[in-house]
Amino acid sequence: MxxxxxxxxxxxxxxxxxxxxxxxxxxxxxxxxxxxxxxxxxxxxxxxxxxxxxxxxxxxxxxxxxxxxxxxxxxxxxxxxxxxxxxEDLGNVPYLAALQHDERPEVQRLLLLEAIDQLIILQKASLPDQLPEYDEATLTCEVNLFPEWFMAKELNKKMNFKQRQWWDQSMQALMPVILEQSKVYVHRDFIVRNLMLTRERPGVLDFQDAVYGPITYDLVSLLRDAFIEWEEDFVLDLAIRYWEKARAAGLPVAEQFDDFYRQFEYMGVQRHLKVAGIFARLYHRDDKDKYRPEIPRFLNYLRRTTRRYTELQPLYALIVELVGDDELQTGYSF
Known part of the structure; x- marks a missing residue:
């Protein structure tokens, strides 16, 4: 007070x-x-x-x-x-509320495409040396939040020798695909809770942690969200639409969509590991339980992605050994 x-x-x-x-x-x-x-x-x-x-x-x-x-x-x-x-007050209707209010796919697609248009505008304006680099050290520090906080505190487990091998193999496969991407301005939390529905175009909030980093990061944040989830074919459709718009805008995305989508998925694995660790840390260190029930959504994202790629099979094996192979419901308490 x-x-x-x-x-x-x-x-x-x-x-x-x-x-x-x-x-x-x-x-x-x-x-x-x-x-x-x-x-x-x-x-x-x-x-x-x-x-x-x-x-x-x-x-x-x-x-x-x-x-x-x-x-x-x-x-x-x-x-x-x-x-x-x-x-300035951008109103009181976040994208999350608008999307939850009207679940028709055509409405949700329209809203998300408007957000994608703003993301492309932001990325087109990118210049080096304006924001901190989202470099390998930072990306690695972030993924390590998973064993440090989700495994050690949420599950009360430490990696054994076999699990450490799985983890190291997966990081060796993951990081090169992330680091090969072209760099742009990265909002770093471009999620529907941080977008506002306004009369003109989506308002953008919570940008103070922006960095200069991989071009797929913000798209992953938008389409693989913590608080709302879409079917895989819906996400794929929007990823294709982003890729087409980005190419038309002259952004440095991969020339082939298959390559771009692989980069998108690998970037997602990095983010999902990080967020699961952060949400566990918020609960165990900061006594904030608001985000903890959403951890299972990120574990589901991780399982679905890692089992699709041979190089990420060790990480899939680790996650299954930790929490099982069944889809987890959000709101579940470990």
């Missing part, structure tokens, strides 16, 4: 003599919280609270300027010292 009162006081200093009501809007997996300020004339803005001792708002400010080619919230006021920001 002290932070909320401090945020209220700061906003009052930015909007003197303008009465407003501050209500909770959302919270992120990290330490950020968002509030909606509603003024007497009915206008609104979003206030971000990011405790400066926990995180800095400077990366957000930098990427917000870099991503002006897509619809990101405009920064109205900010205080780096306090960790406060006043932002």
């Amino acid at each position: 002290q932070r909320q009162q401090a945020l209220q006081t700061w906003l009052e200093s930015q909007y003197p003599a303008q009465a407003f009501e501050l209500t909770f809007a959302a919270a992120d997996a990290d330490y950020r919280r968002y509030f909606r300020a509603t003024f007497s004339d009915g206008s609104t803005m979003i206030a971000m609270d990011a405790p400066p001792e926990k995180m800095s708002i400077e990366p957000y400010l930098k990427v917000q300027q870099l991503f002006q080619m897509v619809k990101v919230p405009q920064v109205l006021h900010y205080s780096i010292e306090n960790g406060f920001m006043a932002l």
